[in-house]
Amino acid sequence: MNILVLGSGGREHTFAWKIAQSKHCKNVFVAPGNSGTSALGKNLDLNVNDFENIKKAVLKHQIDMVIVGPEDPLVNGIHDFFLNDEELKQIHVIGPQKEAAQLEGSKEFAKEFMYRHNIPTAKYQSFTKDNLDQGIMFLDTLEPPYVLKADGLAAGKGVLILEDLDEAKSELKNMLLDAKFGQASSKVVVEEFLDGIELSCFVLTDGKNYKILPTAKDYKRIGEGDTGLNTGGMGAISPVPFATREFLDKIENKIVKPTIKGLKKDNLPYNGFIFIGLIKVGDEPKVIEYNVRMGDPETEVVFPRLKTDIVEIFTAISKQTLSDIKLEIDSRAATTVMLVSGGYPEAYEKGKEIYGLDEIEDSLVFHAGAQRQNDRIVTTGGRVLAVTSYGNTYREAIKKSYQNINKICFDKMYYRKDIGFDL
Ligand code: ATP
Incomplete structure (x- = not known):
């Protein structure tokens, strides 16, 4: 098979590294890729959101399967673009269609999904500039710290956690009236602060069946002791030592199963990764966020522990036969x-x-x-x-x-x- 990976980060290098080891892989292409991916296959100089040029490259290089690394092209509908194109519709795309990608593309959509399917998460309300007054009143009912989230994608920067009520009110105004995060903050989710320790759970699904990958924990802040500005991630470990079997069972039963059932019930076709950002509050897992792709740098610790042929997994996802796959995980x-x-x-x-x-x-x-x-x-x-x-x-x-x-x-x-x- 000729396989194209979209993206250029450590996550995509790790995907390409794992794909290149598969007995089913003939050539791996990465667009745009980096110095690591060029050592494994061919880098293609393409923008991940330029679907027309991706199409040309896919046809030229006779690509059979496309793995989408980052969220942007998914939220912009790359999977739907392939499905709606006569020449591309046979090609397997790993990543959800546009509507399900809203689980990451809109925080309000994700919260409504969790509420609808009884998935534990922080209580919340969402506001636009038209009901700003109610937003201010809602903040009055919460305890500090206050959590304000731009509804749309803001490159991991659209979440504010504030100790002071007046500051929270003024930031809510900045987000809604002065477009602090551009169009992304034309709607804001205000939610209850959850106090606990974070971890991530990664799920593979074909929309019907699911498999849970090893847990990981990433380190988001730039400074030691988790201080300073937020980054894309400064390191990660897998497995997460505090995620006991009992806790993992809770994650599966209270979060993963209702998520997969909810996708089916809401008629949201999904084939790809679901990255569930969790927080352990006491002994209970609660969902902070969904992402519709793997995490970076979590991929760099989760994929090296996966022994199963990744192309067999991706093929099973495309054919809705994921239940036939046995995941083999390195115990190290x-x-x-x-x-x-x-x-x-x-x-x-x-x-x-x-x-x-x-x-x-x-x-x-x-x-x-x-x-x-x-x-x-x-x-x-x-x-x-x-x-x-x-x-x-x-x-x-x-x-x-x-x-x-x-x-x-x-x-x-x-x-x-x-x-x-x-x-
Ligand atoms: P990411 O960069 O992980 O994609 P994001 O911008 O999509 O982030 P969230 O993951 O929802 O936004 O929030 C970012 C971070 O803010 C979380 O990883 C968590 O540390 C913190 N956070 C978010 N919501 C809450 C909450 N309700 N209670 C406590 N902390 C929270």
Whole structure:
């Protein structure tokens, strides 16, 4: 099979790495890809939202299957575009259609879905500029901290958590009246704050059957001790040590099963990944958010633990035969640490040469914001490399990642030195 992966991050390098190992894969293409993916297959210089040019490339390279990495093309309807095109409709697309992608594309849609199907989540109400007054009144009924969420996609920046009631009221006005997050905040979800520890659960579904992938926990903040600005993710570990069998059963019964049933009941065809952002409140899991794709950097620890042929899984998803697949999971722990450009997530410099990649032993290096320039590899983004290791325990794995990171350098390289230390 010829397989195309859309995206250019560490997640897509990990997808391509796993796909390239499949006995069913003839060629792997990645659009636009990075220096890691170009070593596994062919990078195609395409924008993931440029469906017409993706179509041309798919036909030219005789692609049989498309794996969509990021959420944008899904929310913009790439799957529907394939289904509605005579020349593309036979091609398998992994990722939900536009309507179901609203689970990530609209926080109000996701909350309504959870309420409708009795899936535990924070209580909420949503507001537009027309009922701002009610929004202010709703804030008066809540305890601090106050959680305000732009309804639409805001690149992970559209959530504000505020201690002060007056500040929360004024930010609600900024979001609704002054378009603080552009069109994304023309509607705002105001919700109850949930106090607990976060983890992520990843589900594969063909719309009928489901399989649960290993849990992971990511580290979102730039600074050690989980301080400072939010990032795309600075590291991750899998499995999550506090997710006991009993707790995982609760996640499956109270969240995963009703989610899959709800999709069917609401007639939302879905084939792909569901990433469920969870918070453990006391002993109970509650849903913070749905994402309609894998997480990054969680993919860099979940996929290396997956032993089953990924192309067989994707094929089963397309044919609605996922129940025939037996997932085999590596019992070792996996950890990843992100190396980022100094200054990220604010302004940072690019074009720095990366040294030391040839010296890595016993770790996997997934490239993100990195590209090949002649015989050099240079930085091109904020998150540059993810260094993944296995270990009998996550502590052993993380030690290996840090040992190998010592061999890598680029100007102003930064990483967190405390991934997994809080557990
Ligand atoms: P992401 O960058 O993960 O895609 P997002 O912008 O889609 O984020 P959410 O995941 O809904 O938004 O929220 C971002 C973060 O804010 C969560 O990971 C969590 O730490 C925090 N958060 C969101 N909702 C709540 C809540 N109700 N109670 C406590 N913390 C919350």
